[in-house]
Amino acid sequence: MKKLILLALVLMLALCVASSANAEKAFHTYLTADTPILNGHNSVETSLDTPIGYCGATLYRAIADESRLNYKYIGEIAAELPEEISENVWRIALRPEACWANGEPINADTVMYSFKMLLDPVLANQMADFLSDASITIVNAKEYSKQTSDAPVAWEDVGIKKIDDYTIEITTTGSVTQNSVCAQFTNRATAMVYEPLYEAGMNADRTSTTYGVTADQWMSAGPYKLESWVHDSVQTYVRNENYWLPEYFNFDTVEVRIIKEMNARVELWEQGALDYLSPDANTIETYIDDPRLVENSSLTVFHIDINCKNPENPLTASINYRKALYHAMNREVIARSIFGYQEPSGTYVNGQAGMFSGEIYRDSEPGLAVTARVNEWGPAGYNPELAREYLAKAYEECGVSEDTVITLIMAFDESDTAWKATAEYLKEELPVIFEGKIQLDFDFHTESATAYKQTHDVWDLSPNDWSRSASRTYPYTCFYYYLSTYDSHPNNFFDEEFEAQYAVCDSEEVKSDYPRLLEETAKLENIYLDKVIHIPMVQGVGYQLISDRLELPVDEFVPGFGWGLIYADIVE
Amino acid sequence: MLKYILGRIGAMLLTIFLVMTLSFWIIRLMPMTIFENPEVSPEVQYKLEERMHLHEPKIVQYYYFLEGIILKGDFGTSVKLRPGMDVFDIIMVRIQPTMVLNFFSLLVSIPLGILAGTVAALRRNTWLDHVISFAIVIFISVPSFVFASLLQYCLTFLWPVFPTLYNAQAPNVWQAFRSMILPITALSLGPIATIARYLRGELIETLSSEYMLLARTKGLTQNEATWSHAFRNSMVPIANTIIPMITGIMGGSLVIEKLFSVPGEGGLLVDSIMAGDHFLTVALLIFYSLISLITILVVDISYGIIDPRIRIGGGK
Numbered sequence: 053m054k055k056l057i058l059l060a061l062v063l064m065l066a067l068c069v070a071s072s073a074n075a076e077k078a079f080h081t082y083l084t085a086d087t088p089i090l091n092g093h094n095s096v097e098t099s100l101d102t103p104i105g106y107c108g109a110t111l112y113r114a115i116a117d118e119s120r121l122n123y124k125y126i127g128e129i130a131a132e133l134p135e136e137i138s139e140n141v142w143r144i145a146l147r148p149e150a151c152w153a154n155g156e157p158i159n160a161d162t163v164m165y166s167f168k169m170l171l172d173p174v175l176a177n178q179m180a181d182f183l184s185d186a187s188i189t190i191v192n193a194k195e196y197s198k199q200t201s202d203a204p205v206a207w208e209d210v211g212i213k214k215i216d217d218y219t220i221e222i223t224t225t226g227s228v229t230q231n232s233v234c235a236q237f238t239n240r241a242t243a244m245v246y247e248p249l250y251e252a253g254m255n256a257d258r259t260s261t262t263y264g265v266t267a268d269q270w271m272s273a274g275p276y277k278l279e280s281w282v283h284d285s286v287q288t289y290v291r292n293e294n295y296w297l298p299e300y301f302n303f304d305t306v307e308v309r310i311i312k313e314m315n316a317r318v319e320l321w322e323q324g325a326l327d328y329l330s331p332d333a334n335t336i337e338t339y340i341d342d343p344r345l346v347e348n349s350s351l352t353v354f355h356i357d358i359n360c361k362n363p364e365n366p367l368t369a370s371i372n373y374r375k376a377l378y379h380a381m382n383r384e385v386i387a388r389s390i391f392g393y394q395e396p397s398g399t400y401v402n403g404q405a406g407m408f409s410g411e412i413y414r415d416s417e418p419g420l421a422v423t424a425r426v427n428e429w430g431p432a433g434y435n436p437e438l439a440r441e442y443l444a445k446a447y448e449e450c451g452v453s454e455d456t457v458i459t460l461i462m463a464f465d466e467s468d469t470a471w472k473a474t475a476e477y478l479k480e481e482l483p484v485i486f487e488g489k490i491q492l493d494f495d496f497h498t499e500s501a502t503a504y505k506q507t508h509d510v511w512d513l514s515p516n517d518w519s520r521s522a523s524r525t526y527p528y529t530c531f532y533y534y535l536s537t538y539d540s541h542p543n544n545f546f547d548e549e550f551e552a553q554y555a556v557c558d559s560e561e562v563k564s565d566y567p568r569l570l571e572e573t574a575k576l577e578n579i580y581l582d583k584v585i586h587i588p589m590v591q592g593v594g595y596q597l598i599s600d601r602l603e604l605p606v607d608e609f610v611p612g613f614g615w616g617l618i619y620a621d622i623v624e
Numbered sequence: 625m626l627k628y629i630l631g632r633i634g635a636m637l638l639t640i641f642l643v644m645t646l647s648f649w650i651i652r653l654m655p656m657t658i659f660e661n662p663e664v665s666p667e668v669q670y671k672l673e674e675r676m677h678l679h680e681p682k683i684v685q686y687y688y689f690l691e692g693i694i695l696k697g698d699f700g701t702s703v704k705l706r707p708g709m710d711v712f713d714i715i716m717v718r719i720q721p722t723m724v725l726n727f728f729s730l731l732v733s734i735p736l737g738i739l740a741g742t743v744a745a746l747r748r749n750t751w752l753d754h755v756i757s758f759a760i761v762i763f764i765s766v767p768s769f770v771f772a773s774l775l776q777y778c779l780t781f782l783w784p785v786f787p788t789l790y791n792a793q794a795p796n797v798w799q800a801f802r803s804m805i806l807p808i809t810a811l812s813l814g815p816i817a818t819i820a821r822y823l824r825g826e827l828i829e830t831l832s833s834e835y836m837l838l839a840r841t842k843g844l845t846q847n848e849a850t851w852s853h854a855f856r857n858s859m860v861p862i863a864n865t866i867i868p869m870i871t872g873i874m875g876g877s878l879v880i881e882k883l884f885s886v887p888g889e890g891g892l893l894v895d896s897i898m899a900g901d902h903f904l905t906v907a908l909l910i911f912y913s914l915i916s917l918i919t920i921l922v923v924d925i926s927y928g929i930i931d932p933r934i935r936i937g938g939g940k
Contacts (some may be wrong), residue, residue, distance in 0.1 A: 176675070178659070197668075263708075265707075283887055285885055285886075311789065320789070323780075323788070
């Protein structure tokens, strides 16, 4: 009898071991807002990175390299890295084994169709610029996508050519690096689209397509297949058996819950139902000492735009007034206490700028020199004494009597809690710093800040968080929105010297010489500081909690690659 | 009666038209740039706005809007939340979870509200009445999303009895329903309290009426008199508070759906307003108005049946 019981126990144990050995490796993650559409051509939402990263296929893919400290590009649909066959002409060979989840081949025709549709001038896809002009600029691509009837451009003139069924050629406007070419073709906008469904969803005048509106109207081609998608609830991915590079991926299934409420996300994290959590400003304090917490610089430097045309502010056009405001910002308090464990920043070029080009600008010698200059003024540029000096100069310059009290209007969206708290802090702080000469009042707006600024004159300060992803390749491009040539510019202060220096950075000669580009960017940033184009405040820091059961492909955060969660493994 | 019903339907259609018009103007007059995004080139933004006739005068935009709905039955296409998808299809896809949530909420609210109201009235001025009355005040005055957060914290985090979020891919009906218990509970507390409060008041008034005394003197027991006379008479005004409650519950579910990640209409309305998805917002406002108007129509008709004097122009 005892033997029988023992045998039964052994059998049960064996079954348990066997079942755990065969246990599905299921990765549980979340999005704070669902992907609006699966068509990478027509949505600017970054939430699209998730389904396309797992279930889509692009020409190249970034994976962790052997050092586990960096990443490298491998061909996904491409058979190998791009080859420069003549000046500015890059040849890309395609894998014959690449195919859709239904087994149909992906070849040069697929690539040509996908890119042609992305740039289609009638479709007016929101992501067209991510193919035409990002890390590299493709000949006539922008001209084709933005053409008007007055200046037509033929598709044949665009620098994207099919050579044979498994080879394409890309012609760029200037000299670029192999990495830049790869970076351009890892973007979600350049993921392949499945022609039969794309065409089936096209409306009569070919101005829009329903491709990717639902899971049934989209085709997977990546390492996973989109098994189900209940919008605003959950996306489920399972392994794609037809995928040609399975060795890089370890999860069997991926469940992406759409969880809009932070509390719910925290509860699921605490229950172990999520493998990843990005705590917000209100939650970070709970986890700040958690060994599972990792951090990284983000693309965003929160800043404050200054109106230089407020008819009710006598100092409005003065650069000394701008400098006074710059030095009056106690960024340490605002970044650490109000924004919640973020980095104070007296400079504007973000912490990811340049990461696709081999060296992050902020870590480079020219970038560090600018930071040092700022810190000489005070911590992250904060120096109340200097602020008072500049304000006195501004008063004198503008002929304003010393006893005049000026009330600045800070316009912001009241629902933005971090900026609201910042505004309230500044309302207390600025009169103290400026000995009562400067007061702060608020104007709340419900529309976007840009719409507000286009319709209002009487405002002085307006928070902003615009960032430009192209700065990951070319650091200077983060200033792009502050040029007079940018139609939807969020400010009204333009400076000739600043624009001339931007043009220098933007020249092909400088862009092709990265060390020089870093130096020219530093010059640009110095002009930016001299003129206070706007007030930099806080360098965004991303915090993530990563479950212990995940084995990551890298040992530390790699700019441009992150933690490589898609390539992680589950080790219970 | 038929004339009365046709009159009410006519009034309903007129109201829908007014709601459509008001929704359009309120949404379109909001100072918002639909495609504003620094990553999208101004040329593309212009083209997309042009396609939506946003550069035309507002009155012309209104003409296109009415033309689409009245002549083509086309409410337009979503531009932000589900770009390219017909807004009518979006509403239809998401109607089921909202309806289930609201239906079960009402299903739970009515018997529990009646039970609580009856017990409180029959045990008037006892500790039981005080407890129920206190709960009624709390449930009516505190918004449903506060209870939702509390329930979520207590019953999914402290004592994990229920799943934290709605499970849209539940393997069976029970699992799906289990994940809806908390949102249903959170939505039901207010209506339960409302019904209980009404019924308690009505029942107390009826119990102290003279015909109840007459019923007792005829030889009926207290229970028989209460059930046959007091309870029935008290239910007449209650019936007419229950139907409009559907609208109230649907209003509450706007936030509850978001809290529990229920992929219904409620969260969609909030998101579409925030995103500036004009066509979707207007279509959803019309949808909610339609639900409200249908419930009002049902109430009006039921009033007409109960009390012929209420029928408007019903052959005096």
